[in-house]
Amino acid sequence: MTTPRPAHVAMFSIAAHGHVNPSLEVIRELVARGHRVTYAIPHVFADKVAETGAEPRPYTTTLPSPDDDPEAWGTELIDNIEPFLDDAIQVLPELARAYEGDEPDLVLHDITSYPARVLARRWGVPEISLSPNLVAWEGYEEEVAEPMYAELKVSERGRAYYARFIAWLAENGIDQDPDPFVGRPPRSLVLIPKALQPHADRVDESVHTFVGACQGDRAAQGDWERPAGVEKVLLVSLGSAFTKQPGFYRACVEAFGGLPGWHVVLQVGKHVDASELGEVPANIEVRDWVPQLAVLRKADAFITHAGAGGSQEGLATATPMVAVPQAADQFGNADMLQGLGVARHLPMAEADAGALREAALALVDDPEVARRLAEIQTSMAAEGGTKMAADLIEAELAKARA
Incomplete structure:
Protein backbone atom coordinates (compact mmCIF):
# COMPACT_ATOMS: atom_id res chain seq x y z
CA MET A 1 0.00 0.00 0.00
CA THR A 2 1.34 3.43 -0.97
CA THR A 3 1.92 5.74 1.99
CA PRO A 4 -0.30 8.81 1.58
CA ARG A 5 1.39 12.18 1.20
CA PRO A 6 1.44 13.90 4.62
CA ALA A 7 -1.47 16.25 5.15
CA HIS A 8 -2.64 18.88 7.60
CA VAL A 9 -5.55 17.44 9.56
CA ALA A 10 -7.44 19.68 12.01
CA MET A 11 -9.42 18.18 14.90
CA PHE A 12 -11.99 20.20 16.88
CA SER A 13 -13.51 19.28 20.24
CA ILE A 14 -14.74 20.62 23.58
CA ALA A 15 -13.29 20.42 27.10
CA ALA A 16 -14.96 17.20 28.21
CA HIS A 17 -13.15 13.94 28.95
CA GLY A 18 -15.89 11.84 27.36
CA HIS A 19 -15.54 13.77 24.10
CA VAL A 20 -11.75 14.16 23.94
CA ASN A 21 -10.50 10.80 25.22
CA PRO A 22 -12.06 8.64 22.48
CA SER A 23 -10.24 10.61 19.75
CA LEU A 24 -6.76 10.75 21.26
CA GLU A 25 -5.42 7.44 19.98
CA VAL A 26 -6.66 8.23 16.47
CA ILE A 27 -4.83 11.56 16.60
CA ARG A 28 -1.69 9.87 17.92
CA GLU A 29 -1.81 7.37 15.04
CA LEU A 30 -2.22 10.09 12.41
CA VAL A 31 0.81 11.93 13.84
CA ALA A 32 2.80 8.68 13.82
CA ARG A 33 1.95 8.26 10.13
CA GLY A 34 3.57 11.60 9.36
CA HIS A 35 0.56 13.90 9.19
CA ARG A 36 0.57 17.31 10.81
CA VAL A 37 -2.39 17.40 13.16
CA THR A 38 -3.64 20.55 14.81
CA TYR A 39 -6.25 20.18 17.54
CA ALA A 40 -8.58 23.07 18.46
CA ILE A 41 -9.40 22.62 22.13
CA PRO A 42 -10.04 24.83 25.19
CA HIS A 43 -6.90 25.70 27.14
CA VAL A 44 -7.61 23.27 30.01
CA PHE A 45 -7.09 20.27 27.68
CA ALA A 46 -4.12 21.61 25.70
CA ASP A 47 -1.51 19.54 27.56
CA LYS A 48 -3.53 16.33 27.14
CA VAL A 49 -3.73 16.96 23.39
CA ALA A 50 -0.02 17.84 23.14
CA GLU A 51 0.89 14.39 24.54
CA THR A 52 -0.36 12.83 21.29
CA GLY A 53 2.11 14.85 19.21
CA ALA A 54 -0.63 17.09 17.80
CA GLU A 55 -0.32 20.88 17.94
CA PRO A 56 -2.94 22.30 20.32
CA ARG A 57 -4.82 25.36 19.05
CA PRO A 58 -6.27 26.58 22.37
CA TYR A 59 -9.44 28.65 22.27
CA THR A 60 -11.59 30.38 24.86
CA THR A 61 -14.83 28.56 25.66
CA THR A 62 -18.00 29.56 27.49
CA LEU A 63 -19.03 25.96 28.21
CA PRO A 64 -18.78 24.63 31.78
CA SER A 65 -15.40 23.03 32.46
CA PRO A 66 -14.89 19.45 33.73
CA ASP A 67 -14.16 20.86 37.19
CA ASP A 68 -17.41 22.85 37.39
CA ASP A 69 -20.35 21.65 39.44
CA PRO A 70 -22.55 19.50 37.13
CA GLU A 71 -25.48 21.69 38.12
CA ALA A 72 -23.92 24.32 35.80
CA TRP A 73 -25.60 22.42 32.94
CA GLY A 74 -29.07 23.16 34.30
CA THR A 75 -32.00 20.80 34.52
CA GLU A 76 -34.05 21.18 31.30
CA LEU A 77 -33.38 20.00 27.75
CA ILE A 78 -32.84 23.56 26.53
CA ASP A 79 -30.26 24.07 29.31
CA ASN A 80 -28.27 21.18 27.84
CA ILE A 81 -28.28 22.27 24.18
CA GLU A 82 -28.31 26.07 24.24
CA PRO A 83 -24.74 26.41 25.61
CA PHE A 84 -23.29 24.62 22.57
CA LEU A 85 -24.84 27.14 20.18
CA ASP A 86 -23.80 30.07 22.39
CA ASP A 87 -20.25 28.75 22.45
CA ALA A 88 -20.18 28.09 18.70
CA ILE A 89 -21.28 31.61 17.84
CA GLN A 90 -18.67 33.26 20.05
CA VAL A 91 -15.79 30.94 19.19
CA LEU A 92 -16.17 30.72 15.40
CA PRO A 93 -14.33 34.03 14.68
CA GLU A 94 -11.51 33.03 17.04
CA LEU A 95 -11.05 29.67 15.34
CA ALA A 96 -11.23 31.24 11.87
CA ARG A 97 -8.40 33.60 12.84
CA ALA A 98 -6.38 30.75 14.36
CA TYR A 99 -6.41 28.89 11.03
CA GLU A 100 -6.11 31.85 8.67
CA GLY A 101 -3.34 31.06 6.19
CA ASP A 102 -3.00 27.55 7.64
CA GLU A 103 -6.19 25.92 6.47
CA PRO A 104 -6.24 22.11 6.81
CA ASP A 105 -6.71 19.49 4.12
CA LEU A 106 -9.37 17.73 6.20
CA VAL A 107 -11.45 18.51 9.30
CA LEU A 108 -12.17 16.00 12.07
CA HIS A 109 -14.67 17.04 14.69
CA ASP A 110 -16.48 15.93 17.79
CA ILE A 111 -20.29 15.78 17.51
CA THR A 112 -20.59 18.96 19.62
CA SER A 113 -18.21 21.10 17.56
CA TYR A 114 -20.48 23.17 15.34
CA PRO A 115 -17.77 25.69 14.31
CA ALA A 116 -15.70 22.87 12.78
CA ARG A 117 -18.50 22.04 10.35
CA VAL A 118 -18.96 25.66 9.37
CA LEU A 119 -15.23 26.09 8.78
CA ALA A 120 -14.89 22.86 6.77
CA ARG A 121 -17.55 24.08 4.37
CA ARG A 122 -16.00 27.55 4.22
CA TRP A 123 -12.61 26.01 3.38
CA GLY A 124 -14.06 23.46 0.97
CA VAL A 125 -12.41 20.47 2.65
CA PRO A 126 -13.82 17.08 3.77
CA GLU A 127 -15.36 16.88 7.24
CA ILE A 128 -15.52 13.70 9.31
CA SER A 129 -17.37 13.35 12.58
CA LEU A 130 -15.64 11.27 15.26
CA SER A 131 -18.64 10.16 17.29
CA PRO A 132 -17.93 9.11 20.90
CA ASN A 133 -21.45 7.71 21.31
CA LEU A 134 -24.46 6.41 19.39
CA VAL A 135 -25.45 7.79 15.99
CA ALA A 136 -28.82 8.33 14.32
CA TRP A 137 -30.40 5.38 12.54
CA GLU A 138 -33.08 5.37 9.83
CA GLY A 139 -36.22 6.36 11.70
CA TYR A 140 -34.36 8.05 14.58
CA GLU A 141 -36.03 11.41 14.01
CA GLU A 142 -39.56 10.01 14.13
CA GLU A 143 -38.93 7.57 16.97
CA VAL A 144 -36.70 9.62 19.27
CA ALA A 145 -35.91 13.19 18.26
CA GLU A 146 -39.37 14.48 17.37
CA PRO A 147 -41.06 13.28 20.59
CA MET A 148 -38.11 14.54 22.65
CA TYR A 149 -38.05 18.01 21.09
CA ALA A 150 -41.78 18.55 20.42
CA GLU A 151 -42.47 20.52 23.59
CA LEU A 152 -39.24 22.51 23.27
CA LYS A 153 -40.02 23.59 19.72
CA VAL A 154 -43.31 25.25 20.73
CA SER A 155 -41.87 26.99 23.80
CA GLU A 156 -40.77 30.60 23.61
CA ARG A 157 -37.21 29.77 24.56
CA GLY A 158 -37.09 26.86 22.15
CA ARG A 159 -38.38 28.91 19.23
CA ALA A 160 -35.79 31.59 19.96
CA TYR A 161 -33.04 28.96 20.06
CA TYR A 162 -33.99 27.50 16.67
CA ALA A 163 -34.41 30.92 15.07
CA ARG A 164 -30.97 31.94 16.29
CA PHE A 165 -29.41 28.68 15.07
CA ILE A 166 -31.00 28.99 11.61
CA ALA A 167 -29.85 32.61 11.33
CA TRP A 168 -26.28 31.70 12.33
CA LEU A 169 -26.12 28.92 9.76
CA ALA A 170 -27.53 31.21 7.06
CA GLU A 171 -24.99 33.92 7.91
CA ASN A 172 -22.32 31.31 7.21
CA GLY A 173 -23.78 30.19 3.90
CA ILE A 174 -25.38 26.99 5.17
CA ASP A 175 -28.93 26.31 4.00
CA GLN A 176 -29.68 23.45 6.38
CA ASP A 177 -31.96 23.06 9.38
CA PRO A 178 -30.19 22.77 12.76
CA ASP A 179 -31.33 19.20 13.51
CA PRO A 180 -29.77 17.52 10.45
CA PHE A 181 -26.78 19.87 10.68
CA VAL A 182 -26.13 18.52 14.18
CA GLY A 183 -27.26 14.92 13.80
CA ARG A 184 -26.65 13.94 10.17
CA PRO A 185 -22.97 14.47 9.26
CA PRO A 186 -21.86 13.65 5.70
CA ARG A 187 -19.23 11.19 7.02
CA SER A 188 -18.81 9.68 10.47
CA LEU A 189 -16.47 7.29 12.24
CA VAL A 190 -18.20 5.79 15.27
CA LEU A 191 -15.80 5.21 18.16
CA ILE A 192 -17.99 2.75 20.05
CA PRO A 193 -18.51 -0.98 19.59
CA LYS A 194 -21.37 -1.80 17.26
CA ALA A 195 -22.85 -3.80 20.14
CA LEU A 196 -23.63 -0.51 21.94
CA GLN A 197 -25.46 1.04 18.97
CA PRO A 198 -29.27 0.88 19.14
CA HIS A 199 -30.89 -0.39 15.92
CA ALA A 200 -27.46 -0.98 14.39
CA ASP A 201 -29.10 -2.76 11.46
CA ARG A 202 -30.79 0.54 10.50
CA VAL A 203 -27.65 2.70 10.54
CA ASP A 204 -26.52 3.94 7.13
CA GLU A 205 -23.06 2.43 6.91
CA SER A 206 -22.22 4.41 3.79
CA VAL A 207 -22.07 7.38 6.20
CA HIS A 208 -21.25 5.83 9.57
CA THR A 209 -18.42 3.32 9.96
CA PHE A 210 -18.11 1.55 13.30
CA VAL A 211 -14.41 1.32 14.11
CA GLY A 212 -15.00 0.41 17.76
CA ALA A 213 -13.00 1.44 20.79
CA CYS A 214 -9.69 3.25 20.21
CA GLN A 215 -8.29 2.87 23.69
CA GLY A 216 -4.49 2.65 23.48
CA ASP A 217 -2.39 1.36 26.36
CA ARG A 218 -3.06 4.34 28.71
CA ALA A 219 0.34 3.73 30.35
CA ALA A 220 0.73 7.45 30.98
CA GLN A 221 -2.25 7.34 33.34
CA GLY A 222 -0.45 4.94 35.67
CA ASP A 223 -1.24 1.41 36.76
CA TRP A 224 -3.23 -0.15 39.60
CA GLU A 225 -2.37 -3.28 41.54
CA ARG A 226 -4.98 -5.77 42.70
CA PRO A 227 -4.49 -6.36 46.45
CA ALA A 228 -3.08 -9.78 47.27
CA GLY A 229 -5.54 -12.35 48.51
CA VAL A 230 -8.82 -10.67 47.55
CA GLU A 231 -11.44 -12.78 45.77
CA LYS A 232 -13.36 -10.04 43.99
CA VAL A 233 -12.54 -6.47 42.97
CA LEU A 234 -15.32 -3.96 42.33
CA LEU A 235 -14.82 -0.58 40.68
CA VAL A 236 -17.42 2.13 41.32
CA SER A 237 -17.24 5.20 39.08
CA LEU A 238 -19.79 7.71 37.79
CA GLY A 239 -17.32 9.10 35.27
CA SER A 240 -15.91 12.63 35.26
CA ALA A 241 -18.94 14.93 35.13
CA PHE A 242 -22.01 13.86 37.14
CA THR A 243 -20.13 12.73 40.23
CA LYS A 244 -21.73 14.89 42.94
CA GLN A 245 -23.59 11.96 44.51
CA PRO A 246 -22.49 11.52 48.17
CA GLY A 247 -25.66 9.61 49.04
CA PHE A 248 -24.99 7.07 46.29
CA TYR A 249 -21.41 6.59 47.45
CA ARG A 250 -22.61 6.07 51.02
CA ALA A 251 -24.95 3.36 49.70
CA CYS A 252 -21.96 1.67 48.03
CA VAL A 253 -20.01 1.79 51.30
CA GLU A 254 -22.97 0.22 53.10
CA ALA A 255 -23.44 -2.40 50.38
CA PHE A 256 -19.86 -3.63 50.12
CA GLY A 257 -18.07 -2.45 53.24
CA GLY A 258 -16.71 -5.46 55.08
CA LEU A 259 -18.06 -7.92 52.50
CA PRO A 260 -15.78 -10.97 52.87
CA GLY A 261 -13.28 -11.40 50.03
CA TRP A 262 -14.25 -8.14 48.28
CA HIS A 263 -12.09 -5.07 47.64
CA VAL A 264 -13.82 -1.90 46.37
CA VAL A 265 -12.23 0.97 44.44
CA LEU A 266 -14.63 3.87 44.96
CA GLN A 267 -13.98 6.85 42.69
CA VAL A 268 -15.91 9.87 44.03
CA GLY A 269 -14.69 12.67 41.73
CA LYS A 270 -13.79 16.22 42.67
CA HIS A 271 -17.11 17.33 44.15
CA VAL A 272 -17.31 14.87 47.06
CA ASP A 273 -14.89 14.54 49.98
CA ALA A 274 -14.19 11.20 51.63
CA SER A 275 -15.26 12.74 54.94
CA GLU A 276 -18.84 12.90 53.58
CA LEU A 277 -19.00 9.11 53.44
CA GLY A 278 -18.84 8.44 57.14
CA GLU A 279 -16.78 5.54 58.46
CA VAL A 280 -15.19 3.69 55.54
CA PRO A 281 -14.23 0.02 56.12
CA ALA A 282 -10.71 -1.14 55.29
CA ASN A 283 -11.78 -3.03 52.15
CA ILE A 284 -12.90 0.19 50.44
CA GLU A 285 -10.33 2.39 48.69
CA VAL A 286 -11.70 5.91 48.20
CA ARG A 287 -10.11 7.93 45.38
CA ASP A 288 -11.04 11.14 43.56
CA TRP A 289 -9.64 9.67 40.33
CA VAL A 290 -8.32 6.29 39.14
CA PRO A 291 -6.77 4.97 35.90
CA GLN A 292 -10.08 3.34 35.02
CA LEU A 293 -8.98 0.99 32.26
CA ALA A 294 -6.07 -0.28 34.38
CA VAL A 295 -8.45 -1.07 37.25
CA LEU A 296 -11.01 -2.73 34.99
CA ARG A 297 -8.37 -5.06 33.56
CA LYS A 298 -8.08 -6.52 37.06
CA ALA A 299 -11.67 -6.09 38.29
CA ASP A 300 -14.53 -8.56 38.59
CA ALA A 301 -17.43 -6.08 38.55
CA PHE A 302 -18.09 -2.45 37.63
CA ILE A 303 -20.75 -0.08 38.92
CA THR A 304 -20.89 2.59 36.22
CA HIS A 305 -22.94 5.56 35.05
CA ALA A 306 -22.97 3.87 31.62
CA GLY A 307 -21.29 6.67 29.70
CA ALA A 308 -20.07 5.58 26.27
CA GLY A 309 -16.43 5.43 27.42
CA GLY A 310 -17.06 3.46 30.59
CA SER A 311 -19.52 1.12 28.88
CA GLN A 312 -17.09 0.14 26.15
CA GLU A 313 -14.22 -0.21 28.62
CA GLY A 314 -16.37 -2.59 30.64
CA LEU A 315 -17.11 -4.59 27.50
CA ALA A 316 -13.48 -4.55 26.30
CA THR A 317 -12.30 -5.96 29.64
CA ALA A 318 -15.24 -8.40 29.91
CA THR A 319 -16.36 -6.90 33.23
CA PRO A 320 -20.00 -7.38 34.37
CA MET A 321 -21.68 -4.03 35.01
CA VAL A 322 -24.33 -2.51 37.22
CA ALA A 323 -25.45 0.53 35.22
CA VAL A 324 -26.70 3.53 37.22
CA PRO A 325 -27.17 6.23 34.55
CA GLN A 326 -27.13 9.95 35.36
CA ALA A 327 -27.78 11.91 32.16
CA ALA A 328 -27.91 12.12 28.35
CA ASP A 329 -27.13 8.91 26.42
CA GLN A 330 -26.36 6.98 29.60
CA PHE A 331 -29.95 5.74 30.03
CA GLY A 332 -29.97 4.25 26.54
CA ASN A 333 -26.52 2.73 27.09
CA ALA A 334 -27.74 1.13 30.33
CA ASP A 335 -30.65 -0.45 28.48
CA MET A 336 -28.34 -1.67 25.71
CA LEU A 337 -25.95 -3.26 28.21
CA GLN A 338 -28.81 -4.97 30.01
CA GLY A 339 -30.22 -6.16 26.67
CA LEU A 340 -26.83 -7.66 25.81
CA GLY A 341 -27.07 -9.76 28.96
CA VAL A 342 -23.93 -8.32 30.58
CA ALA A 343 -25.35 -5.74 32.99
CA ARG A 344 -28.21 -4.75 35.26
CA ALA A 374 -16.38 -13.09 26.14
CA GLU A 375 -18.33 -13.10 22.85
CA ILE A 376 -18.58 -9.31 22.78
CA GLN A 377 -14.93 -8.89 23.74
CA THR A 378 -13.97 -11.07 20.76
CA SER A 379 -16.21 -9.17 18.33
CA MET A 380 -14.83 -5.83 19.57
CA ALA A 381 -11.26 -6.97 18.97
CA ALA A 382 -12.14 -7.53 15.30
CA GLU A 383 -13.66 -4.08 14.71
CA GLY A 384 -10.39 -2.42 13.69
CA GLY A 385 -10.11 0.38 16.23
CA THR A 386 -7.41 3.00 15.88
CA LYS A 387 -5.73 1.59 12.77
CA MET A 388 -8.97 1.31 10.85
CA ALA A 389 -9.99 4.86 11.85
CA ALA A 390 -6.68 6.24 10.56
CA ASP A 391 -6.96 4.18 7.35
CA LEU A 392 -10.43 5.58 6.68
CA ILE A 393 -9.31 9.16 7.33
CA GLU A 394 -6.43 8.67 4.88
CA ALA A 395 -8.89 7.24 2.34
CA GLU A 396 -10.97 10.43 2.58
CA LEU A 397 -7.81 12.49 2.10
CA ALA A 398 -6.92 10.49 -0.99
CA LYS A 399 -10.43 10.97 -2.39
CA ALA A 400 -10.25 14.73 -1.85
CA ARG A 401 -6.89 14.90 -3.64
CA ALA A 402 -7.93 12.74 -6.59
Missing part, protein backbone atom coordinates in the same frame (compact mmCIF):
# COMPACT_ATOMS: atom_id res chain seq x y z
CA HIS A 345 -29.81 -1.33 34.69
CA LEU A 346 -30.49 0.08 38.16
CA PRO A 347 -32.10 3.56 38.20
CA MET A 348 -30.52 5.94 40.69
CA ALA A 349 -33.77 6.16 42.68
CA GLU A 350 -33.59 2.38 43.27
CA ALA A 351 -29.83 2.17 43.87
CA ASP A 352 -29.86 1.54 47.61
CA ALA A 353 -27.35 -0.69 49.38
CA GLY A 354 -29.42 -3.85 49.09
CA ALA A 355 -30.14 -3.46 45.37
CA LEU A 356 -26.51 -2.62 44.54
CA ARG A 357 -25.18 -5.62 46.44
CA GLU A 358 -27.78 -8.01 45.02
CA ALA A 359 -27.11 -6.90 41.44
CA ALA A 360 -23.31 -7.12 41.71
CA LEU A 361 -23.31 -10.52 43.39
CA ALA A 362 -25.74 -11.98 40.86
CA LEU A 363 -23.72 -10.76 37.88
CA VAL A 364 -20.30 -12.02 38.99
CA ASP A 365 -21.65 -15.50 39.72
CA ASP A 366 -23.54 -15.93 36.44
CA PRO A 367 -21.69 -18.06 33.83
CA GLU A 368 -24.03 -16.83 31.06
CA VAL A 369 -22.94 -13.23 31.75
CA ALA A 370 -19.31 -14.32 31.46
CA ARG A 371 -20.05 -16.15 28.19
CA ARG A 372 -21.79 -13.12 26.64
CA LEU A 373 -18.97 -10.80 27.72
